[in-house]
Amino acid sequence: MTSKETIAAISDVVKTYVTAMSAGNRAELERIFFEDASEVGHYEGKLLWNSRDAFIRMCEDEAGNSGEASWAILSLSVHGDIAVVHVEDDWAGMRFDDILTMLNHEGAWRIVSKVYRIRHEEAP
Numbered sequence: 652m653t654s655k656e657t658i659a660a661i662s663d664v665v666k667t668y669v670t671a672m673s674a675g676n677r678a679e680l681e682r683i684f685f686e687d688a689s690e691v692g693h694y695e696g697k698l699l700w701n702s703r704d705a706f707i708r709m710c711e712d713e714a715g716n717s718g719e720a721s722w723a724i725l726s727l728s729v730h731g732d733i734a735v736v737h738v739e740d741d742w743a744g745m746r747f748d749d750i751l752t753m754l755n756h757e758g759a760w761r762i763v764s765k766v767y768r769i770r771h772e773e774a775p
Contacts, residue, residue, distance in 0.1 A: 672720075
């Protein structure tokens with residue numbers, strides 16, 4: 652069984668992820684994403700495969716346009732030192748399903764990858 656402390660720690664990373672993404676906060680995003688992390692999904696009909704730094708630059712560019720962070724964890728699964736989190740969030744006027752894979756490394760949960768889809772039928 653997953654401890655309450657583990658769930659709280661992962662939830663804190665998710666909260667940091669969404670708020671830092673909306674604010675374009677480079678330092679916080681760098682802290683919670685591994686350097687070689689990627690962001691993958693379809694955007695405007697094309698496959699977008701961003702490095703962590705390209706993703707952060709997009710967040711910085713959109714910082715004033717995202718409004719207050721709106722999000723919810725829809726599911727969370729922990730298997731030892733790995734976790735998978737399904738997050739619904741709003742960013743840059745769009746609603747997303749984000750799947751975050753995480754690894755607990757050196758006592759901290761960090762994001763390994765983000766795969767997303769835009770919920771076109773449910774835009775905010």
